[in-house]
Amino acid sequence: MKAAVVQKPQSEIVIEDRPVPQPKSGEVLIAVHACGVCHSDLNVLLGLFPFARYPMVPGHEVAGVVEKVGPGVTWPKVGDRVGMTWLFSSCGHCKMCVQGDEVLCPFMEVTGVTKDGGYQEYMVAPAAYVAPIPDGLDFAEAGPLMCAGLTTFNGLRNAGFRVGQKVAVIGLGGLGHLGVLYARAMGARVAVISNTPDKEAEARDLGAEHFINTQSQKAGDALKEWDGGADIILATAPSTEAATDAFPGLASDGTLVLLGIGAGDIKASPMDLVGGRRHLMGSPSGSRKDIRATLDFSAHNQVLPHITKFPLQDASKALELMHTGMLRDRAVLVLR
Ligand SMILES: [Zn+2]
Numbered sequence: 001m002k003a004a005v006v007q008k009p010q011s012e013i014v015i016e017d018r019p020v021p022q023p024k025s026g027e028v029l030i031a032v033h034a035c036g037v038c039h040s041d042l043n044v045l046l047g048l049f050p051f052a053r054y055p056m057v058p059g060h061e062v063a064g065v066v067e068k069v070g071p072g073v074t075w076p077k078v079g080d081r082v083g084m085t086w087l088f089s090s091c092g093h094c095k096m097c098v099q100g101d102e103v104l105c106p107f108m109e110v111t112g113v114t115k116d117g118g119y120q121e122y123m124v125a126p127a128a129y130v131a132p133i134p135d136g137l138d139f140a141e142a143g144p145l146m147c148a149g150l151t152t153f154n155g156l157r158n159a160g161f162r163v164g165q166k167v168a169v170i171g172l173g174g175l176g177h178l179g180v181l182y183a184r185a186m187g188a189r190v191a192v193i194s195n196t197p198d199k200e201a202e203a204r205d206l207g208a209e210h211f212i213n214t215q216s217q218k219a220g221d222a223l224k225e226w227d228g229g230a231d232i233i234l235a236t237a238p239s240t241e242a243a244t245d246a247f248p249g250l251a252s253d254g255t256l257v258l259l260g261i262g263a264g265d266i267k268a269s270p271m272d273l274v275g276g277r278r279h280l281m282g283s284p285s286g287s288r289k290d291i292r293a294t295l296d297f298s299a300h301n302q303v304l305p306h307i308t309k310f311p312l313q314d315a316s317k318a319l320e321l322m323h324t325g326m327l328r329d330r331a332v333l334v335l336r
């Protein structure tokens with residue numbers, strides 16, 4: 001089979017011929033149909049994750065079909081449509097695992113970072129950690145829901161979103177466009193904050209009522225003028241400056257939830273935090289209960305990612321286009 005491999009940090013992706021891996025006890029073999037391309041894949045390539053292992057097959061937005069099951073596996077069955085997220089496995093017995101928050105497990109393994117992921121024709125996964133893909137979602141659309149969808153959907157839930165609130169989404173990339181769609185589908189009023197003025201039309205097409213161009217306006221000031229500020233700011237761009245600039249635009253009791261890891265620190269004034277009882281939090285991906293909720297909500301409300309398809313051989317090109325901001329949509333590798 002073909003696999004796209006990162007041999008070592010700060011190297012290129014190389015397409016290799018590898019034997020098809022075999023599922024051991026408790027594992028399944030997934031025939032990968034599609035795998036979304038995430039900024040975190042770029043971090044594997046650039047060597048920015050100290051916990052990454054090499055050589056590594058990136059990819060944690062996996063959608064495919066169970067090809068084979070290992071000994072002792074009773075679910076899923078051969079032929080089932082399944083996906084894999086960032087969470088490859090967890091210890092199962094720490095405090096976070098037993099309370100169903102296994103994405104916070106200190107012993108978790110990460111798909112495409114510490115265990116080979118979806119940039120290959122077949123991958124092995126622990127049976128207990130695959131997510132069933134609902135009927136009506138095709139593979140290329142299901143892929144990006146495994147990370148970009150899960151992270152934004154779950155970020156809104158973790159920030160305590162309630163129907164009718166105002167949500168400001170920073171950035172309109174792979175995560176941001178899904179953030180707008182989820183917030184709208186959940187009953188929010190939505191603003192988009194972007195440093196790219198020509199994204200306004202797209203933001204409005206997706207359902208945003210307000211567009212803040214940070215080249216001409218300060219995000220915090222502009223948000224305050226939006227009926228008193230945002231109840232939730234969904235920071236999808238990996239920019240700590242953008243989050244810092246937007247934070248003062250939160251309404252009282254509002255929450256800024258950071259979804260991407262960028263360089264630098266976020267600053268918030270104690271007056272804004274204490275005086276307005278505002279909240280600053282982060283939210284990583286999600287656990288198994290969360291991906292099931294994400295997929296179910298997406299299928300029933302037709303919240304689908306905007307995608308551009310690439311063959312596996314063009315994995316490098318897709319990453320490069322994402323890196324340089326040339327891609328408007330989520331890149332998805334389509335393998336079958
Ligand atoms: Zn990701």
Ligand SMILES: [Zn+2]
Nearest residue numbers: 091094097105
């Ligand atoms: Zn654990």
